[in-house]
Amino acid sequence: MTAQAKLDVAPPRPAAEAPAPGHPVVLQVLPSLVTGGVERGTVDIAAAVVAAGGTAIVASAGGPMVREVERAGAAHVLLPVDSKNPLVMFRNAGRLARLIEARGVEIVHARSRAPAWSALWAARRTGAALVTTFHGTYGHGNPLKRAYNAVMLKGDRVIAISHFIADHVRETYGFDDPKLRVIHRGIDLDIFSPSAVSAERLINLAERWRVTEGMPVVMLPGRLTEWKGQRLLIEALARLGRDDIRCLLVGSDQGRHAYRRSLQNLIERRNLTGVVQITDHCRDMPAAYMLADVVVSASTDPEAFGRVAAEAQAMGRPVVASDHGATPETVLSGETGILFPPGDADALALAVAETLSLDTDAREALAEKAIAHIRASFSKQKMCAETLALYRELLEARAAAAAAP
Numbered sequence: 001m002t003a004q005a006k007l008d009v010a011p012p013r014p015a016a017e018a019p020a021p022g023h024p025v026v027l028q029v030l031p032s033l034v035t036g037g038v039e040r041g042t043v044d045i046a047a048a049v050v051a052a053g054g055t056a057i058v059a060s061a062g063g064p065m066v067r068e069v070e071r072a073g074a075a076h077v078l079l080p081v082d083s084k085n086p087l088v089m090f091r092n093a094g095r096l097a098r099l100i101e102a103r104g105v106e107i108v109h110a111r112s113r114a115p116a117w118s119a120l121w122a123a124r125r126t127g128a129a130l131v132t133t134f135h136g137t138y139g140h141g142n143p144l145k146r147a148y149n150a151v152m153l154k155g156d157r158v159i160a161i162s163h164f165i166a167d168h169v170r171e172t173y174g175f176d177d178p179k180l181r182v183i184h185r186g187i188d189l190d191i192f193s194p195s196a197v198s199a200e201r202l203i204n205l206a207e208r209w210r211v212t213e214g215m216p217v218v219m220l221p222g223r224l225t226e227w228k229g230q231r232l233l234i235e236a237l238a239r240l241g242r243d244d245i246r247c248l249l250v251g252s253d254q255g256r257h258a259y260r261r262s263l264q265n266l267i268e269r270r271n272l273t274g275v276v277q278i279t280d281h282c283r284d285m286p287a288a289y290m291l292a293d294v295v296v297s298a299s300t301d302p303e304a305f306g307r308v309a310a311e312a313q314a315m316g317r318p319v320v321a322s323d324h325g326a327t328p329e330t331v332l333s334g335e336t337g338i339l340f341p342p343g344d345a346d347a348l349a350l351a352v353a354e355t356l357s358l359d360t361d362a363r364e365a366l367a368e369k370a371i372a373h374i375r376a377s378f379s380k381q382k383m384c385a386e387t388l389a390l391y392r393e394l395l396e397a398r399a400a401a402a403a404a405p
Contacts, residue, residue, distance in 0.1 A: 023053040024391060025104050027128075029096065029119045030111040031082035033063035037185060037307055038111050038135050040065075041383070044186065045109070047072035048384035049391075057103060059096065059115075075103075081115040089118050096122035107131060107391055113138070116151045129394050133159040136304045137168050146173065157394050159183050159387070161305050162326035181390060184329070185305045186383030187374055192286050192314040194371075201287040209248060209279055211291055216245045216356050219292035221285065221308050222299075224253040224260050224278070229298025229322070231266060236298075236348035238270040245275060245356070250288055252281040289315040294355040297321040300343050306330055313337070314374040316367030318358065320351040330378060336370035 026049045028042050046056040046069055056074035060066075061082040069076045077099060081092050096118055100108065108123050109131040110116035116132055123130040132155035140146050152158065153173060158180045160166035170176045190196065211217060218237070222228040230249050237247055253260040260278065267276045282288045289295060295312035297303070302325025309321050310330045319337030321327045333339040338355060340347040358366070 023055070024049070024106045024395060025055040025057070026107045026109060026391065027057045027059060027096075027100065027103070027105045028109045028111065029059045029081055029115040031115060032061045033058070033065035033069065033076075035063075035065065037305065038133075039063070041133075041185060042111060043068045043072055044188075044380050044384055045387055046074035048388055050074060052388055055103070057099070057105065059099065081118060084114045089114055090121075092118035093121035093125070097125045100126045100128050106395060109133070110152075110155070111135065113149060113151055116154075120151055120154055129157075129398055130155045131157045131159065131390070131394065133161065134165050134169055135161055137165070137172075137302070140172055149173075153177075155179070156398075157181060157390055159390070161185050162329055164302065164326040164329065165304050183383055183386045183390070184378055185307060185310075186380035187307070187310050187314050187378055188380045189314060189375060192289075192311050194290065194316050194367075197286050197290050197315075201284060202290055205282075205284060205287045206291060209277065209291075211246060211248075216293045217291055218245060218247045218294050218296060218352055218356075219250060219288065220247070220296045220298060221250040221282075221288065221312075222297070223251045224249070224256055224263065226259065227299060227301040229296075229300050230263055232298045232300065232343060232345055232348060233296055234263065234266050234270060234272060234276060235345040236352060237272055237275060239345060239349040240353060243275060247272075247276040248288075248292075249276065249278045250280075250282050250285075285311065286315060289317050292317050294318050294320055294352055296348070296352065297327065298348060299325070299327075301325075302342075303327055309337070310374055310378050313370035314378075316371050318355045318363070318366055319370075320348065320355055330374075332369070332373055336366060336373055 030038055030042055033039050042058060046058055049056040050073035058069045058074055059077045059079045059081055061080055062078050066076050079092055079095055080088055100122055105128050107129045108119045110119040111133050132152045134152050138149045140149055153175050160169060160182050162184060163182055166180060166182050220233050267273055289312050295317045297306060297308045299322050304326060306327045309319050309327055312319050313336050319331050321331050321339055322342040323339035324342045331337045331339060338351040340351045
């Protein structure tokens with residue numbers, strides 16, 4: 001068994017290795033490190049903690065992104081924190097408590113509900129500070145579910161990833177506490193930058209997807225699942241009635257084979273087989289965005305943040321997106337894109353047509369404004385700086401409380 005795979009934690013560090021004041025030891029806990037916005041944010045914050053001179057530890061059930069955690073200079077501890085079994089969650093609390101004590105952890109940052117319960121119990125047992133991040137609306141249809149979700153409100157600081165999520169927390173749980181803070185997700189502007197994409201990358205991707213030069217491209221990135229709105233876009237394109245464009249549905253079905261088949265059937269029924277293509281997962285999304293003339297986010301359920309809209313704007317692409325959730329926070333309607341009523345295929349068709357009709361000058365002006373907007377408000381650097389500032393604020397408040405007579 002490898003060192004990472006062991007559930008037992010390392011012995012306490014010698015006094016000479018104790019963390020320096022102002023350089024905290026931060027433990028982030030999440031179910032796994034497979035893929036997604038939660039995982040990406042975890043890696044980004046781990047790297048930021050290390051860059052600031054602190055110590056970063058991540059506990060999860062593992063996954064491909066463990067390598068990224070370790071490349072960031074953080075330690076990964078393999079624990080079954082993806083389990084919702086109450087007995088396993090209780091045992092995880094003990095494992096986390098031993099980890100906290102062994103590594104001198106000062107802040108535990110929980111990013112999902114089951115791990116948050118274990119982290120809460122461990123933090124209370126050890127005296128560590130607890131931060132939680134509300135990444136979504138979660139299922140909250142009955143009192144039992146709301147009670148389970150409420151663990152995310154028990155942190156010493158509670159982060160909401162958008163104002164939409166903060167408002168949801170206030171309205172659904174009656175939680176209007178000063179410890180609730182909005183820190184938007186951040187886009188890596190070193191990666192999502194037009195100047196970072198080489199011509200070779202664009203050519204390779206265009207050849208792989210058989211994109212004809214000069215043909216307008218409409219793109220909807222997102223895993224193939226009902227609420228991401230692939231059906232809605234297909235219906236909108238049928239109403240648009242153009243066969244001189246290409247539509248790329250970029251995303252994996254992640255095992256939802258029946259849904260993928262239903263999309264293909266709908267494409268055939270709407271006589272769009274020469275227009276709409278399902279491309280599967282793309283490893284080079286910056287290049288993919290650069291191939292698009294319009295990027296669509298047609299989610300029928302509200303997005304907690306809406307990474308696609310933010311990434312597309314960072315690449316200077318016009319965005320057409322559903323007008324709900326956090327999307328109105330990231331898209332400047334009429335300036336960097338168009339917002340349309342959720343689920344309205346006619347309105348989506350009109351918005352796509354309007355965007356495709358933009359002339360070169362209008363596109364260049366939109367691209368400039370979109371890039372500046374994302375760089376100013378939704379960068380990874382801003383997210384990391386605000387999170388580290390929250391950590392410092394929390395530790396300083398606890399130190400002041402401890403020193404008070």
